[in-house]
Amino acid sequence: MNVVLLGPPGAGKGTQAVRIARVFSLRHLSSGDILRGERKAKTELGRQAHDYMDRGVLVPDDLILRMMMEHIGQADAAGGFLLDGFPRTLAQARGLDERLERQHRKIDVTVNMEVDSAEVIRRLSGRWSCPQDGATYHEVFSPPKQAGVCDACGAALARRPDDEPDVVSQRLRTYHEETVPLVAYYRERGILETVSAAGAVDEVTAAVEGVCRKRQ
Ligand code: AP5
Numbered sequence: 001m002n003v004v005l006l007g008p009p010g011a012g013k014g015t016q017a018v019r020i021a022r023v024f025s026l027r028h029l030s031s032g033d034i035l036r037g038e039r040k041a042k043t044e045l046g047r048q049a050h051d052y053m054d055r056g057v058l059v060p061d062d063l064i065l066r067m068m069m070e071h072i073g074q075a076d077a078a079g080g081f082l083l084d085g086f087p088r089t090l091a092q093a094r095g096l097d098e099r100l101e102r103q104h105r106k107i108d109v110t111v112n113m114e115v116d117s118a119e120v121i122r123r124l125s126g127r128w129s130c131p132q133d134g135a136t137y138h139e140v141f142s143p144p145k146q147a148g149v150c151d152a153c154g155a156a157l158a159r160r161p162d163d164e165p166d167v168v169s170q171r172l173r174t175y176h177e178e179t180v181p182l183v184a185y186y187r188e189r190g191i192l193e194t195v196s197a198a199g200a201v202d203e204v205t206a207a208v209e210g211v212c213r214k215r216q
Helices: 013-024 032-041 044-055 060-071 089-101 117-127 165-177 179-190 200-216
Strands: 003-006 027-030 081-084 111-116 128-130 136-138 192-196
Touching: 003 013, 003 179, 013 027, 013 081, 013 200, 027 032, 027 060, 032 044, 032 060, 032 081, 032 089, 044 060, 044 165, 081 179, 111 179, 111 200, 117 128, 136 179, 179 192, 179 200, 192 200
Parallel strands: 003 081, 003 111, 027 081, 111 192
Antiparallel strands: 128 136
């Protein structure tokens, strides 16, 4: 099964992606995490993406499509993948479908995670991430066992620079302008499922898992 998680920044796509990928044995591919990895490794792609990410606007479609298709083409994604943060524009969605079709593959379900902007701001203003393994915490909703330290690897947790309030506002605008049209795109193709992402993490997992099972 191949799954897309769609939703605004802070909807909990990354949080849910880790759980859902485990349940269905899917390769979790987060475009944001891959880009942050490229930046950390100081690659040419990371250098090109840097400025867009820090401003809260989208990295150009051609760079993203090339990067994501490379990962989708790897052996560990052959048994099924879960896309988190990609596609994010109509051009990316169409480009993904065309390229998958050539490989006789397709997206089976797109889960649209709905949550309002006030909740997004609450979530992003309390988010802490592990720069080593990408684990995500929230200082109120899902705190680490020891404040400021990753449960899994012990590294010091950090705030993402794009979680500053003015960048979050820009990310929300970008989402409404560029990504919301994908809801209609996937609905027309008959593969859209919508869940409320406003509840607690376990409730959202149950909802996402339920709609994926229907499409399995
Ligand atoms: P990216 O890293 O993809 O950011 P995003 O989509 O804005 O999503 P986030 O990672 O901020 O949020 P999330 O939905 O994963 O929420 P999370 O689970 O962390 O992209 C960053 C940048 O990279 C973009 O701005 C762009 O520049 C570039 N980029 C990436 N992909 C691109 C693409 N395809 N095309 C072009 N450019 C691209 O949860 C958030 C917080 O809430 C956490 O603290 C978590 O613990 C907490 N939380 C989660 N669920 C719940 C819950 N149910 N209740 C309470 N708290 C919760």
